[in-house]
Amino acid sequence: MADWVEACAVDDVEEEDVIRFDHGGRTFAVYRSPDDEFFATDGFCTHEKAHLADGLVMDDIIECPKHNGRFNYKTGQAKGAPVCVNLVTYPVKVAAGKVLIQIG
Amino acid sequence: MADKMKRDYSLVGESTRIAIETGLASAEWYHTDVSRKAMKELMQRSDGPAIRDTVIWIVAILGSAGGGIWFWGTWWCVPFFFVYGVLYGSSSDSRWHECGHGTAFRTRWMNDVVYQIASFMLMRNPVTWRWSHARHHTDTIIVGRDAEIAVMRPPDLLRAALAFTGILDFRYSLPTLVRNAFGKISPDERSFIPEMELPKVVTAARWHVAIYVATIALALYMWSFLPLMLIGLPRLYGSWHMVMTGLLQHIGLADNVVDHRLNTRTVYMNPISRFIYWNMNYHVEHHMFPMVPYHALPRLHELIKHDLPVPNPSICHAYREVWPVLLKQLRYEDYFLKRELPPTARPYRGEFHEVNMSAAAE
DSSP states (O other): OOEEEEEEEGGGSOTTEEEEEEETTEEEEEEEOTTSOEEEEESBOSSSSOBGGGSEEETTEEEOTTTOOEEETTTOOBOBTTBOSOOOEEOEEEETTEEEEEEO | OOOOOOOOOSTTSHHHHHHHHTTOTTOOOOOOOOOHHHHHHHHOOOSHHHHHHHHHHHHHHHHHHHHHHHTTTSTTHHHHHHHHHHHHHTHHHHHHHHHHHTOSOSSHHHHHHHHHHHHHHTTOOHHHHHHHHHHHHHSTTOTTTOTTOSSOSSOOHHHHHHHTTTHHHHHHHHHHHHHHHTTOOOHHHHHHSOGGGHHHHHHHHHHHHHHHHHHHHHHHHHTSSHHHHHTTTHHHHTOHHHHHHHHTTTTTSOSSOSOHHHHOOBBOOOHHHHHHHTTTTBHHHHHHOTTSOGGGHHHHHHHHGGGSOOOBSSHHHHHHHHHHHHHHHHHOTTOOOOOOOOTTSOOOOGGGGOOOOGGGGO
8 A cells, every 4th residue: 555645735835836845765746736736746757857846837737847848737648749758646635734645 | 189089960979979978968957046936927828928929920921921922023022022031931930949849828729830830931840840959958059969059060151151041951951851751760860759759750741841842833833933932932032030040049159068058148139130039039048947938038037147148239249259269160179159157157067168278279
């Protein structure tokens, strides 16, 4: 059974934004959508090694800061060149003002 | 001293191997510190500025084309085709560029439509060039990795001069499209285009070639150059402005460094050139933060200029600076214009920038 890990406090992420979360030698990206839901994906773009947390969140899209590759951060789906490989997503829950992600 | 290896600009050669071995390929590049809050504001997308500029662009294209057609056969058509040529053969480059990054419009399909139209105007395969430009941003002016190095070393000055006429680009672009249309992809193209994207390269090339064939057929049917003056030939007679501004992006500066302040140039330009070029004169800023839309680049420039070399004050100034560098590179190809960082700026990976240039003084 995968563990739930505390990634950040709810207030650490602004609405329609993303932050970086490092855990166990891995990097994740934690998103807060415009409708105030939380999501988590791998922290690096699947095209080249760039931190998605430096990118731009627009609606349900995260745009990579290096080559503007776009993913749907809710599903991980790559939305076209230069990204071709989907992002891995992780289950997220909010409890007691904390954002928890389930890391496999 | 052992002879230095000549630069090998192929993307699958000796320089490629060295760039990968030395860590120049896919390196971590320098970024000026900008707060997340400020960067988020600068990155915000908006359809408004690009719709306004695109409406002006299309109206100017249609107006100048209409004038050219109306006055065809008289000298009065010349000024109209002069304007039309620059709009078609030069300003399409910046539209291609910004929409390729997906930053011009907020709405994705608007970026895609303008990107496809501009790619056609430029005789660029929209799939190939999307990938080559991604590589250009990963490995800017890294020899053996960057597919978009405009002037190689030692510089071929005749070639650089001919670039202003569009002849060389035309000679390269059209056969490339035809080759791609026949399903042939070169080893260099394969080095930066993923396998799964290759069928799209062929499909796009076939569409472009089909339109050119139809245009030539119409010209033959009408027994007139007019259709070709409107489609295809502007790539020749109108690309001078694109070359004039585009060459300045990196020419004469360092190669094989991982700091855009050292290999890229920001030049202050007049408002007309900035409209044609969509603010890409702020080129250091663009390379450092490609997420920032063209209309926000002046604000980004104001925010980070304390950390950048002093910009060239004009296009003329930049060319006066470049010319003697090119002449020296004819004799000593390692010579380059070393950009001075402001005293307060933080140097970055200076070891890549240290080249003994004493031989250039001989």
